[in-house]
Amino acid sequence: MPPKTPGKLNPPPPQAEFDALPLERMCRSARGIYHRLHSLDPAAAGPRPPIYFGRRGASRFDPAAGPGTLYLGGSLEGVLMEIFDDRWGPLGHPSRSLTRIELRQWWVTLVAVPEIQVFEADRLNLSKIGTDNQLLSGDHATAREWAGRIMRHPAGVGGIRYRSRHDAGQYNLALFLHREWLPARNDPTLCSPAAGAGAVSGVPAGGKLRHGPALRLADHPGLGPALTALEIAILP
Numbered sequence: 001m002p003p004k005t006p007g008k009l010n011p012p013p014p015q016a017e018f019d020a021l022p023l024e025r026m027c028r029s030a031r032g033i034y035h036r037l038h039s040l041d042p043a044a045a046g047p048r049p050p051i052y053f054g055r056r057g058a059s060r061f062d063p064a065a066g067p068g069t070l071y072l073g074g075s076l077e078g079v080l081m082e083i084f085d086d087r088w089g090p091l092g093h094p095s096r097s098l099t100r101i102e103l104r105q106w107w108v109t110l111v112a113v114p115e116i117q118v119f120e121a122d123r124l125n126l127s128k129i130g131t132d133n134q135l136l137s138g139d140h141a142t143a144r145e146w147a148g149r150i151m152r153h154p155a156g157v158g159g160i161r162y163r164s165r166h167d168a169g170q171y172n173l174a175l176f177l178h179r180e181w182l183p184a185r186n187d188p189t190l191c192s193p194a195a196g197a198g199a200v201s202g203v204p205a206g207g208k209l210r211h212g213p214a215l216r217l218a219d220h221p222g223l224g225p226a227l228t229a230l231e232i233a234i235l236p
Contacts, residue, residue, distance in 0.1 A: 001017070001130050012131070012146045013130060023129070027155070030116050033190065036051075051209060054070075057144060058140075063144040072173040076222045077229055080232075108214070109213070113173070114203065116175070118159040119160050131146065159175040160174045
């Protein structure tokens with residue numbers, strides 16, 4: 001097992017060694033309703049599809065050799081921070097803002113996830129698999145190696161639930177593609193905020209992924225409270 005070092009995410013062990021871990025004991029159900037923030041598709045003059053399992057090897061848990069990863073958040077504040085917080089400065093700095101143009105170029109969609117067991121990347125579980133919290137904040141390339149080990153583990157883990165590096169009180173979900181979930185179904189009853197993000201009532205234990213209608217961020221009823229909580233200004 002490669003050693004852990006402060007300031008540097010350690011690489012994972014070989015797959016065969018990792019497969020011997022009792023990963024199923026470190027999992028929890030992810031069934032519920034989550035937020036998806038997705039951007040403008042200039043070619044279509046509308047939003048990109050909310051259900052997109054990326055395998056570009058560009059983010060933390062989407063190795064190019066994997067099945068594809070869909071990133072979801074537990075709250076509107078959480079997904080806003082995932083997209084924009086790397087550029088936001090401290091309170092009072094002009095960069096701690098969103099423009100009205102941006103508010104019209106991003107959409108929010110609720111996604112209902114059927115019951116799936118995901119690795120809980122929290123508390124002692126990171127230590128139990130041989131790493132630490134740098135999996136959630138360290139080098140993306142090495143984190144993708146860890147994600148690949150988790151994807152291929154014989155426990156059949158469906159994703160990773162993890163704390164945001166921007167706000168430890170927010171949880172995100174990196175969902176691994178399961179072919180039986182597609183095509184995702186459009187469910188007009190999943191409307192913000194009536195559907196209640198995080199709720200499990202009305203979400204079946206199995207079946208397809210479901211998503212509600214895309215709502216432009218500028219028109220989202222939860223935008224005002226979210227920006228107030230984050231102390232983010234709106235600029236022209």
